Amino acid sequence: xxxxxxxxxxxxxxxxxxxxxxxxxxxxxxxxxxxxxxxxxxxxxxxxxxxxxxxxxxxxxxxxxxxxxxxxxxxxxxxxxxxxxxxxxxxxxxxxxxxxxxxxxxxxxxxxxxxxxxxxxxxxxxxxxxxxxxxxxxxxxxxxxxxxxxxxxxxxxxxxxxxxxxxxxxxxxxxxxxxxxxxxxxxxxxxxxxxxxxxxxxxxxxxxxxxxxxxxxxxxxxxxxxxxxxxxxxxxxxxxxxxxxxxxxxxxxxxxxxxxxxxxxxxxxxxxxxxxxxxxxxxxxxxxxxxxxxxxxxxxxxxxxxxxxxxxxxxxxxxxxxxxxxxxxxxxxxxxxxxxxxxxxxxxxxxxxxxxxxxxxxxxxxxxxxxxxxxxxxxxxxxxxxxxxxxxxxxxxxxxxxxxxxxxxxxxxxxxxxxxxxxxxxxxxxxxxxxxxxxxxxxxxxxxxxxxxxxxxxxxxxxxxxxxxxxxxxxxxxxxxxxxxxxxxxxxxxxxxxxxxxxx
Numbered sequence: 001x002x003x004x005x006x007x008x009x010x011x012x013x014x015x016x017x018x019x020x021x022x023x024x025x026x027x028x029x030x031x032x033x034x035x036x037x038x039x040x041x042x043x044x045x046x047x048x049x050x051x052x053x054x055x056x057x058x059x060x061x062x063x064x065x066x067x068x069x070x071x072x073x074x075x076x077x078x079x080x081x082x083x084x085x086x087x088x089x090x091x092x093x094x095x096x097x098x099x100x101x102x103x104x105x106x107x108x109x110x111x112x113x114x115x116x117x118x119x120x121x122x123x124x125x126x127x128x129x130x131x132x133x134x135x136x137x138x139x140x141x142x143x144x145x146x147x148x149x150x151x152x153x154x155x156x157x158x159x160x161x162x163x164x165x166x167x168x169x170x171x172x173x174x175x176x177x178x179x180x181x182x183x184x185x186x187x188x189x190x191x192x193x194x195x196x197x198x199x200x201x202x203x204x205x206x207x208x209x210x211x212x213x214x215x216x217x218x219x220x221x222x223x224x225x226x227x228x229x230x231x232x233x234x235x236x237x238x239x240x241x242x243x244x245x246x247x248x249x250x251x252x253x254x255x256x257x258x259x260x261x262x263x264x265x266x267x268x269x270x271x272x273x274x275x276x277x278x279x280x281x282x283x284x285x286x287x288x289x290x291x292x293x294x295x296x297x298x299x300x301x302x303x304x305x306x307x308x309x310x311x312x313x314x315x316x317x318x319x320x321x322x323x324x325x326x327x328x329x330x331x332x333x334x335x336x337x338x339x340x341x342x343x344x345x346x347x348x349x350x351x352x353x354x355x356x357x358x359x360x361x362x363x364x365x366x367x368x369x370x371x372x373x374x375x376x377x378x379x380x381x382x383x384x385x386x387x388x389x390x391x392x393x394x395x396x397x398x399x400x401x402x403x404x405x406x407x408x409x410x411x412x413x414x415x416x417x418x419x420x421x422x423x424x425x426x427x428x429x430x431x432x433x434x435x436x437x438x439x440x441x442x443x444x445x446x447x448x449x450x451x452x453x454x455x456x457x458x459x460x461x462x463x464x465x466x467x468x469x470x471x472x473x474x475x476x477x478x479x480x481x482x483x484x485x486x487x488x489x490x491x492x493x494x495x496x497x498x499x500x501x502x503x504x
Contacts, residue, residue, distance in 0.1 A: 036243040036389055037364050038326035039126065041381075042233075043092070043247075044306060045085065045134055045254040046345055048335030049078070049356040051300060059267050061303045064311030065360070068330065072362035073370045073404045077468075079355045079439060080334045081378045083421045084346035085136040088333035088378065089249065093119040093144070095382030095397040098420040099497060102427045106346070107136065109143055111427065117396055119382050120147035123245045123389070129236070131156060132249035133222060133229065137333070157232030158224035159215060214260040216302075218251050225260070226252050226306055230313035238320045249333070252306040255344065259301035263308070266301050274473050278341035281348055281451060281459055286341030296338040325364050327388065329381065332357040348421050350437035350446045351474050355419040361402070372403045375439040377417040416440045416492055436497070438489055442469035443482070445489040463490065 049055045052062045054069055055076060081091025082098050090103035090110055094117055098104045102111040109115075120128045121144070131152035132138045138154055145151060155161025215223045233248055240246065259266070272293060278286045287295075310330075317323050334345050337353045345354055359376065361384075379399035386393050387401050403411050419437040433450030444466045452460035465479040465486045479486050 036125065038240055038243050038322070039123070039245045039329070039385055039389075040237065040322075040326050041092075041245075041247045041329045041331070042310075043089070043132075043137075043249040044310075044330070044332050045137075045249065045251050046334060046336045047253060047303070047332035047358060048337075048353050049076075049332075049358045050335065050353045051296075051303060052358060054358065055356075058271060059269075059300050061300050062307045064307045064314060065330065065358070067311065068314055068328070068360055068362060070369050071366045072328075072360040073366075073372065073402070075359040075361075075376050075402065076371060076373045077439070078331070078357055078359040078376045079378070079417060079419050079437070080332065080357045081419060083334050083349070083354050083419065083435075084423070085134055085333050086140065087420065087423070089134075089137045090140055091378040092331070092333070092381055093247070095119075095379050095399045097379060097398055097418050098422060099431060100396075100398060103140065104420075104422045104425060104427055104431070106423055107139065108423075108427055109140065114396070115143045116147070117394070118144050118147060119247075119385070120144045120245065122382075122386060122391065122394070126243045126245040127241045128245045128247075130247045131233070131236075133158075133218060133224070133251035134249055134254070135218075137249045152236075155222060157229040158222055159228070160223040162221055214258075216252060216258045216260075217256060218254075222251070224251075226250075226309045227312060230309045231316070234313050234316035234320070237317060237322050240322060240326075242325060250306075252309075253299060253303040253336075255299075255336075257295070257298035257302040259298065259305045263301045263305040266304055267297050273339065274475070276340045276473070276475065279349060281448075282340065282342050287343045292338045292341075292343055295343055299336060299338070323362065323364070327364065327385070328360075328362040329385075330358065330360045331378070331381070333378075346421075346423070348435040348448065348451065350419055350421070350435050352468070352472065355437055359402075370404055374403055374411045374413070375415065375417050375441065376402055377419075377439075379417075413441055416489070416496065418496065436493065438493060438496075440489060442467055443485055443489065444468055444474075445479075445486065445493075447490075447493060465489070 051057050052065065053060045054062045054066050054074070080088040082088040084106065086103050086106060086108050087098040090101045091097060094101045094110060094114070096117070101114060103109055120130070124147070127149050128147060129150040129152065130141050130144070130148050132141060133154055135154065141148070141151060214225070216226055217223050229250055237246060273296070275289060317328070335354045335357055336345055337343065337347070337349065337351070339353060340349070340351070342349060347354070377399065380402050381399070383393045383397050383399045384402045384405050388405060400412070400415065417439045420434065422431040422434040424433050425431045436447045438445040438447070446464040448459045448462045450460055463479050463486065464477045465482055466474045466476065467478060467482070
């Protein structure tokens, strides 16, 4: 029987003391005197493992992340829960897949009935601080507001932040909807306000760019230097109250790719990636190979720029001694595609550039690199951190303890992980149009369901199978050749998907 955890003890003490107020006081007092380590989670938006030299990419894009890897656990087959910010981000703090947390739409939220099932709520003996530059991710954080001790504003480390300007009220959800729905999407009834405000912001942004050519940006609302953001985070971490859970979701290297001077001339090589066939679901909107390769180079430059700033951040953490008693986790919410005619992310495609993301975990006092190649997923971060702090893992958590941290069992070679895209569906009903990637050992099965309009009638019930050990580029579909493996994985899919009585 597992020993009584800290959370259970605190609940028992609070019951004896009588009341919620006493419980909060005792929890915080316990935390302040605790020897628990800090947990620092850094999420870099749209960081595809396929473009990282750490994972074998031919361009030297991530030398400083590789420096961290020399003292960290490195997971080489790690996948996101989704293909865009909302779905992918929600999977990490909840430890559940999109079909469970239901933050499946671009501007979606976690289902209200399960919104308390998150990392901030579970780590209530830590001081919990959260920050993001991504408005969709910040929208999610507002759901966890009651479980946060500090929620830093989006523009905390930026030169200009004008996203929420001119709006009254204190409800961040209302402000988010007012900006995204009224000011930018121009829904009926808001055309004049939307256009006027948008052009006002564009003019301000244009003037700012004239005098600050190297500024990075999010649309026309947030302007920053990536070094400033990392420096600001380092300053916050130097003042960290121990033990703390510090969650930071940065916007780079998400588009627009804006490498600063010194990085904008990198990778002027003649390399051309493997040309791949255009995907049937994207034929009508395909991007040319020339454009894809040009954008890939910009992305790689911006990634190198981000990596350099991360290196300075790492130096500051090491100098301040923060890492002596901290777990440092580096990961992403989803990847980025420059192939098959598709540029960016949030498409219904489950190929590796879109879902293969980095995961590095540096433990207090770690001095050696440890590499792991078994399939892992964003949903595994939460149960791993809970176990490290001797908390029980709740039954609703869909992840597993990561290899290297589970002292009780070895790697489960039969374990299946998932990446899911279902953004065109209602968050409250059956998912009729969905893309799913299943990973078991080296095999990856992709399933497309419900893409049955007049242009793509043959992408309803379509399966693809790849052996990533010898076909990382996913060029050889084995679904009609590795029939036994394909059959096994196809049999597992309905049971895994049937969550909450919603059959496939």
